[in-house]
Amino acid sequence: MNKYTNIHDVANIPETIQEAIQLKENPFSHKNLGVDKTLLMLFFNASLRTRLSTEKAAKNLGMNVMILNVNDTWNLEFEEGTVMNLNKSEHVIEAAQVISQYADIIAVRAFPSLTDKEKDTSEWILNSFLKYATVPIINMESATMHPLQALADAITIEELKIIQKPKVVLSWAPHPKALPQAVANSFVKMMQSLETNFSITHPKGYELNSKITKNTPIYYNQKEALKDADFVYAKNWSSYESYGKVLHQDSDWMLTKEKLKTAKFMHCLPVRRNIIVEDAVLDGENSVVIQQSANRVFSAQIVLKKILENL
Amino acid sequence: MNKYTNIHDVANIPETIQEAIQLKENPFSHKNLGVDKTLLMLFFNASLRTRLSTEKAAKNLGMNVMILNVNDTWNLEFEEGTVMNLNKSEHVIEAAQVISQYADIIAVRAFPSLTDKEKDTSEWILNSFLKYATVPIINMESATMHPLQALADAITIEELKIIQKPKVVLSWAPHPKALPQAVANSFVKMMQSLETNFSITHPKGYELNSKITKNTPIYYNQKEALKDADFVYAKNWSSYESYGKVLHQDSDWMLTKEKLKTAKFMHCLPVRRNIIVEDAVLDGENSVVIQQSANRVFSAQIVLKKILENL
Amino acid sequence: MNKYTNIHDVANIPETIQEAIQLKENPFSHKNLGVDKTLLMLFFNASLRTRLSTEKAAKNLGMNVMILNVNDTWNLEFEEGTVMNLNKSEHVIEAAQVISQYADIIAVRAFPSLTDKEKDTSEWILNSFLKYATVPIINMESATMHPLQALADAITIEELKIIQKPKVVLSWAPHPKALPQAVANSFVKMMQSLETNFSITHPKGYELNSKITKNTPIYYNQKEALKDADFVYAKNWSSYESYGKVLHQDSDWMLTKEKLKTAKFMHCLPVRRNIIVEDAVLDGENSVVIQQSANRVFSAQIVLKKILENL
Numbered sequence: 001m002n003k004y005t006n007i008h009d010v011a012n013i014p015e016t017i018q019e020a021i022q023l024k025e026n027p028f029s030h031k032n033l034g035v036d037k038t039l040l041m042l043f044f045n046a047s048l049r050t051r052l053s054t055e056k057a058a059k060n061l062g063m064n065v066m067i068l069n070v071n072d073t074w075n076l077e078f079e080e081g082t083v084m085n086l087n088k089s090e091h092v093i094e095a096a097q098v099i100s101q102y103a104d105i106i107a108v109r110a111f112p113s114l115t116d117k118e119k120d121t122s123e124w125i126l127n128s129f130l131k132y133a134t135v136p137i138i139n140m141e142s143a144t145m146h147p148l149q150a151l152a153d154a155i156t157i158e159e160l161k162i163i164q165k166p167k168v169v170l171s172w173a174p175h176p177k178a179l180p181q182a183v184a185n186s187f188v189k190m191m192q193s194l195e196t197n198f199s200i201t202h203p204k205g206y207e208l209n210s211k212i213t214k215n216t217p218i219y220y221n222q223k224e225a226l227k228d229a230d231f232v233y234a235k236n237w238s239s240y241e242s243y244g245k246v247l248h249q250d251s252d253w254m255l256t257k258e259k260l261k262t263a264k265f266m267h268c269l270p271v272r273r274n275i276i277v278e279d280a281v282l283d284g285e286n287s288v289v290i291q292q293s294a295n296r297v298f299s300a301q302i303v304l305k306k307i308l309e310n311l
Numbered sequence: 312m313n314k315y316t317n318i319h320d321v322a323n324i325p326e327t328i329q330e331a332i333q334l335k336e337n338p339f340s341h342k343n344l345g346v347d348k349t350l351l352m353l354f355f356n357a358s359l360r361t362r363l364s365t366e367k368a369a370k371n372l373g374m375n376v377m378i379l380n381v382n383d384t385w386n387l388e389f390e391e392g393t394v395m396n397l398n399k400s401e402h403v404i405e406a407a408q409v410i411s412q413y414a415d416i417i418a419v420r421a422f423p424s425l426t427d428k429e430k431d432t433s434e435w436i437l438n439s440f441l442k443y444a445t446v447p448i449i450n451m452e453s454a455t456m457h458p459l460q461a462l463a464d465a466i467t468i469e470e471l472k473i474i475q476k477p478k479v480v481l482s483w484a485p486h487p488k489a490l491p492q493a494v495a496n497s498f499v500k501m502m503q504s505l506e507t508n509f510s511i512t513h514p515k516g517y518e519l520n521s522k523i524t525k526n527t528p529i530y531y532n533q534k535e536a537l538k539d540a541d542f543v544y545a546k547n548w549s550s551y552e553s554y555g556k557v558l559h560q561d562s563d564w565m566l567t568k569e570k571l572k573t574a575k576f577m578h579c580l581p582v583r584r585n586i587i588v589e590d591a592v593l594d595g596e597n598s599v600v601i602q603q604s605a606n607r608v609f610s611a612q613i614v615l616k617k618i619l620e621n622l
Numbered sequence: 623m624n625k626y627t628n629i630h631d632v633a634n635i636p637e638t639i640q641e642a643i644q645l646k647e648n649p650f651s652h653k654n655l656g657v658d659k660t661l662l663m664l665f666f667n668a669s670l671r672t673r674l675s676t677e678k679a680a681k682n683l684g685m686n687v688m689i690l691n692v693n694d695t696w697n698l699e700f701e702e703g704t705v706m707n708l709n710k711s712e713h714v715i716e717a718a719q720v721i722s723q724y725a726d727i728i729a730v731r732a733f734p735s736l737t738d739k740e741k742d743t744s745e746w747i748l749n750s751f752l753k754y755a756t757v758p759i760i761n762m763e764s765a766t767m768h769p770l771q772a773l774a775d776a777i778t779i780e781e782l783k784i785i786q787k788p789k790v791v792l793s794w795a796p797h798p799k800a801l802p803q804a805v806a807n808s809f810v811k812m813m814q815s816l817e818t819n820f821s822i823t824h825p826k827g828y829e830l831n832s833k834i835t836k837n838t839p840i841y842y843n844q845k846e847a848l849k850d851a852d853f854v855y856a857k858n859w860s861s862y863e864s865y866g867k868v869l870h871q872d873s874d875w876m877l878t879k880e881k882l883k884t885a886k887f888m889h890c891l892p893v894r895r896n897i898i899v900e901d902a903v904l905d906g907e908n909s910v911v912i913q914q915s916a917n918r919v920f921s922a923q924i925v926l927k928k929i930l931e932n933l
Binding site: 339357358362363370380487580581585586594605 | 696699705721
């Protein structure tokens with residue numbers, strides 16, 4: 001494996017999930033693999049779970065970790081052919097090549113603008129690093145994808161499912177701010193790749209990119225969608241069609257204990273309590289959000305392991 | 312030991328001081344103890360000494376260290392039962408549980424507001440982590456306590472004292488800004504726990520919390536208090552009664568060579584020169600502030616060692 | 623070696639360049655040298671290459687690395703004898719001594735003001751650390767010098783030169799902002815110390831400090847200067863005489879493929895494309911800027927190695 005930018009960079013997803021579960025049983029079992037290898041984590045945006053879990057994963061493998069908050073340096077230019085006479089001090093063409101001299105693997109987090117649909121969809125930041133860096137790239141959440149999260153989610157479902165083909169529902173939920181579609185997109189793609197009974201529910205106008213949802217069933221009626229669900233994944237996203245807009249904040253879509261019944265409750269976190277989901281759910285025994293966050297270490301660790309083995 | 316939030320979390324303080332002095336002689340003697348263990352340092356506030364000395368202590372023990380400036384992520388919510396529709400993106404209930412998945416020990420620095428006495432006194436931030444984290448918590452200065460500093464101070468006195476029961480005086484000193492009472496509080500508790508002749512001097516109105524000072528003698532006359540002192544610990548704090556107020560900036564209370572005579576001069580640093588204390592003292596041979604800062608490594612290291620031994 | 627503040631702190635520069643080239647062939651060959659040793663990197667200013675390459679160099683030698691952005695703490699006072707009643711919380715006298723307790727080597731980056739020529743020329747920040755720290759100091763770019771860059775540049779020329787005494791030209795180039803003279807100064811001193819045919823070209827008014835340029839030939843005619851050059855080092859700097867001023871932004875001075883002919887193109891980065899140099903040069907086969915950045919690791923590593931060997 002020579003990159004992990006979307007979930008399909010892993011050759012065999014079900015096998016990878018099993019390998020991650022094995023790593024979790026013995027996190028330090030491959031501590032020699034990363035010796036004298038360096039992971040550089042590059043943040044264009046804030047991070048708590050992704051930062052700490054990926055750093056932990058790398059250290060579990062014996063790697064050195066260097067962290068750079070791009071905001072602590074200067075603005076990077078991404079347009080090619082431009083005359084750099086304004087506020088951008090360095091072009092990604094140089095930056096990506098330079099940091100490739102200092103690291104064996106580069107992990108990048110860069111959120112979408114949510115204002116320029118075409119640019120966001122083109123994944124201009126992530127793809128610039130893919131184009132110019134000379135070492136493997138890991139996506140720590142890009143404009144449209146969050147594949148480390150999706151892999152952790154799949155590990156969690158695999159650990160908890162009690163029937164072979166569980167019913168999994170991705171439910172939109174309200175939020176006061178405009179959020180990216182990345183987590184939802186990657187979760188959809190992951191569920192399409194596994195043996196699940198998967199559907200999506202959201203208000204009209206919140207359709208995700210149809211190139212991603214493909215033929216996954218979509219329900220505008222949340223109650224109908226949640227019926228007999230084994231796992232409910234709550235997540236807010238802003239509109240894809242009315243790009244980046246918050247069309248709807250109706251608390252009717254908040255996930256409640258009454259709606260969820262016996263379904264396991266999933267969320268990538270951070271989660272706004274009593275907006276996305278009520279306290280009773282998060283504090284109840286069916287919430288698996290902390291287990292999901294624990295599995296972020298092992299989704300990152302199995303990805304790093306596969307890339308290290310291929311260096 | 313399963314936490315260090317105040318000085319009494321250490322079972323036997325005099326014995327711990329001796330153990331710290333032994334660690335100082337051979338800082339790398341327990342380098343295997345921390346292998347595959349991670350310290351997560353969480354900063355809600357700025358830090359120089361605490362950050363570097365605690366990181367050094369952990370690495371002396373062979374630990375991995377991860378550092379998170381909370382300001383680089385997003386605001387945490389601490390109120391329970393609230394509807395999170397404003398500027399807080401994640402509740403400490405999740406945050407503390409999540410980071411407990413990534414670390415074996417969590418160290419937290421969170422200063423008081425100095426505006427809400429009741430809330431500060433309740434130690435709401437520190438206690439939220441104690442309540443929700445599932446790994447040991449170390450206090451790197453909270454609203455009302457700075458126990459790592461107090462332990463370093465006690466080590467320093469133990470190293471330097473030439474009589475069994477030295478006279479130690481904590482003297483308030485002026486400062487242009489409102490500062491917390493945490494250092495003073497923890498130093499008072501530490502001196503009460505050791506065999507010293509201890510007293511406090513400050514202007515009227517600067518009484519510390521009487522539940523902490525208890526029956527420690529308090530002098531409003533600095534000159535009288537400092538008479539024949541072996542150690543003088545200077546520190547500014549804002550008023551506890553007129554909570555968080557700067558009542559007095561009178562340079563009469565500045566510590567001078569003339570006032571100190573042969574007493575050792577102590578301060579936790581950072582110190583404002585020629586406000587708290589005159590240059591002649593800090594640059595003189597009786598200043599032990601650098602030795603105190605060196606001992607911050609070993610107060611942290613003995614605490615980490617005792618917690619690691621108990622994991 | 624007990625410090626590296628300018629290029630002459632290295633006893634024998636040509637020998638050091640050869641040693642660095644050897645380290646590059648086997649970066650982990652001295653991994654035991656830094657065990658239980660700590661490098662503290664202190665940043666008063668932003669950094670990308672310097673930060674990552676120096677951290678990598680230290681870890682290649684087995685060192686621990688601690689990083690402190692001074693802006694994340696509080697303002698330091700550098701004036702001696704002052705009454706600290708304003709916005710400076712800690713004096714460098716204490717700060718430098720304190721951090722010397724936590725580290726075996728301290729590396730400092732502190733840019734010039736470009737407004738106070740006398741103060742900048744005095745190297746007040748770097749020299750305060752030299753004066754008060756009790757461990758070796760490494761200059762990660764100070765007000766007037768960038769010796770780690772100059773050493774990396776010399777390594778690059780040594781690797782690439784095909785005649786014993788190549789013609790090397792330092793050419794000023796335009797830039798919209800006022801930049802320090804540090805890189806140019808250290809490169810000039812380095813070229814003067816090696817067997818090269820070295821000259822400088824810049825518009826009138828951009829003369830560097832004559833105590834540094836000494837008898838190095840200076841051309842105001844860029845075309846004449848670049849004739850038959852083997853290496854052209856482009857760099858902007860603000861005026862030294864009209865201190866810190868941008869006198870000239872004329873794009874006539876931009877480096878182009880036509881001007882450079884077969885000369886190798888050098889720059890320390892970050893570089894503004896199509897302002898300092900046109901795309902065709904940076905993207906062409908004669909650009910060696912990425913190799914220069916790779917050599918930053920080995921200039922730092924040979925310096926750290928020599929200091930560690932002397933601890």
